[in-house]
Amino acid sequence: AQSVAQPEDQVNVAEGNPLTVKCTYSVSGNPYLFWYVQYPNRGLQFLLKYITGDNLVKGSYGFEAEFNKSQTSFHLKKPSALVSDSALYFCAASPRGANNLFFGTGTRLTVIP
Amino acid sequence: ETGVTQSPTHLIKTRGQQVTLRCSSQSGHNTVSWYQQALGQGPQFIFQYYREEENGRGNFPPRFSGLQFPNYSSELNVNALELDDSALYLCASSPRLADNEQFFGPGTRLTVL
Numbered sequence: 001a002q003s004v005a006q007p008e009d010q011v012n013v014a015e016g017n018p019l020t021v022k023c024t025y026s027v028s029g030n031p032y033l034f035w036y037v038q039y040p041n042r043g044l045q046f047l048l049k050y051i052t053g054d055n056l057v058k059g060s061y062g063f064e065a066e067f068n069k070s071q072t073s074f075h076l077k078k079p080s081a082l083v084s085d086s087a088l089y090f091c092a093a094s095p096r097g098a099n100n101l102f103f104g105t106g107t108r109l110t111v112i113p
Numbered sequence: 114e115t116g117v118t119q120s121p122t123h124l125i126k127t128r129g130q131q132v133t134l135r136c137s138s139q140s141g142h143n144t145v146s147w148y149q150q151a152l153g154q155g156p157q158f159i160f161q162y163y164r165e166e167e168n169g170r171g172n173f174p175p176r177f178s179g180l181q182f183p184n185y186s187s188e189l190n191v192n193a194l195e196l197d198d199s200a201l202y203l204c205a206s207s208p209r210l211a212d213n214e215q216f217f218g219p220g221t222r223l224t225v226l
Contacts, residue, residue, distance in 0.1 A: 004155075036217070043117070043203055043217035044156070090155055099169040100146065101215065103155030 002027045004093050006104035013081045014112050021076040021107045023091030031093040033074040034101065035065055038088040047089075050074060061085070081111045117206050117218035125224045126194050134189040134221045136204030144168075144207040145187040146215060147179060151200045162187055191223075199225045 004025045013019045025031065032051055036044040048059025055067045065076050074091060088108050092101040118137045126132050138145050144163045148156035158171035162181035176192040185206070191198055201222050205215035 043219040046214060046216065049214060099161045100158035100171060103157070105155045
């Protein structure tokens with residue numbers, strides 16, 4: 001079965017510190033990989049995606065993600081966290097040529113002032 | 114440019130009833146996907162429509178059905194509602210079938226009593 005795992009339900013980080021939100025995937029082929037963010041009572045907002053090329057992908061709001069094929073991981077990172085980054089983050093994968101996204105269960109990020 | 118919109122915002126139904134949720138895709142987008150997000154879970158793919166035809170379906174029973182109209186707006190219909198259908202229903206549109214970057218609406222919160 002195809003799946004995406006986010007091993008941490010909750011990540012707490014102090015404002016100004018670097019943050020990492022972990023994601024691993026088990027999806028056939030070389031899937032497209034995505035990170036989305038969800039604020040309360042809102043839909044999902046796209047942060048970044050990996051299609052091919054450089055393993056470090058840069059996205060919106062200063063976020064970046066590191067793709068590691070051997071570990072089938074796609075961890076989300078930011079060098080310096082802001083209180084406004086506090087939200088629910090979802091990792092997703094889509095098999096190439098397919099038409100749907102497989103989502104992880106989400107990680108709630110709390111940035112402490 | 115108008116983003117993806119969904120109506121209604123909230124809906125309360127009783128078990129056994131039928132419900133119709135609506136989605137207007139982002140301007141220029143011809144592909145619409147629907148997802149179910151249960152409380153505390155990641156979104157799960159229901160189905161996708163491309164140019165008015167269903168183009169892929171997740172593991173949902175036939176009582177979940179949909180339509181896409183010539184203007185690319187879409188409806189999700191659920192018959193014989195069950196308590197477990199209570200969830201946030203997300204609509205996402207894409208500019209092209211092969212483009213897995215999906216733009217999400219704010220969702221419709223369905224509560225089944």
